[in-house]
Amino acid sequence: GAGVSQTPSNKVTEKGKYVELRCDPISGHTALYWYRQSLGQGPEFLIYFQGTGAADDSGLPNDRFFAVRPEGSVSTLKIQRTERGDSAMYLCASSLLAGGNNEQFFGPGTRLTVL
Amino acid sequence: QQQVKQSPQSLIVQKGGISIINCAYENTAFDYFPWYQQFPGKGPALLIAIRPDVSEKKEGRFTISFNKSAKQFSLHIMDSQPGDSATYFCAVLRSNDYKLSFGAGTTVTVRA
Known part of the structure; x- marks a missing residue:
């Protein structure tokens, strides 16, 4: 595709449920990032993939959050036992390579609401 | 811990006016300063985006x-247009890093 795509665009779930958020990066981009954006705030880093491996998951808030990228392209962010505090916009970004010289292109995000 | 502080939180400007958004950081290791819309x-x-070897x-x-x-x-938007109405974020990054740290954002409204 032309840009980063994310599905679903909106997800409403109940407290305690499990959710999966999907990200399709720009074709050929090796680096993939997940950020979380709370209302009225800037995006905050969650996890970075280089290829298939999670090179840095230091931003994941706790062990309820997990992400995979099994074939080095599509990534899925998984949240177990969702809590109301997990409600936010989840943004995915990709870049050709990692590092400051490589622009990160963001997708439109998935708005997660936990009731 | 917020790496960059952004102000104002919001601003309203007339069409044709100048919008100015400011950001401040502490860590001198940052050497890449992008703005996002x-x-x-x-x-x-x-x-x-700018690197510290130039002033503008x-x-x-x-x-x-x-x-x-x-x-x-700071970001200056000259001759502001209604289509510029958006939220603007400054960010900081070290060139050997990949974790963008964003400011809290500024919502700009351009009145026609």
Whole structure:
């Protein structure tokens, strides 16, 4: 595709449920990032993939959050036992390579609401 | 811990006016300073970026001014247009890193 795509665009779930958020990066981009954006705030880093491996998951808030990228392209962010505090916009970004010289292109995000 | 502080939180400007957004940081290791524009329902998009070896960068109506000694940088939107109404985020990054640290954002409203 032309840009980063994310599905679903909106997800409403109940407290305690499990959710999966999907990200399709720009074709050929090796680096993939997940950020979380709370209302009225800037995006905050969650996890970075280089290829298939999670090179840095230091931003994941706790062990309820997990992400995979099994074939080095599509990534899925998984949240177990969702809590109301997990409600936010989840943004995915990709870049050709990692590092400051490589622009990160963001997708439109998935708005997660936990009731 | 917020790596960059952004102000104002919001601003309203008349069409044709100048919008100015300011950001300040503490860590002198940062050497890449991008600005992102975000429209409702969309992800942030890179607008313009600067490195500390220059004090100003201009692209069309958008200008970044950078003050290395003060550890501050600002975005100027000249001849503001209604289509510029969006939320703007400054960010900081070390060139050997990949984790963008964003400011809290400024919502700009341009009145026709």
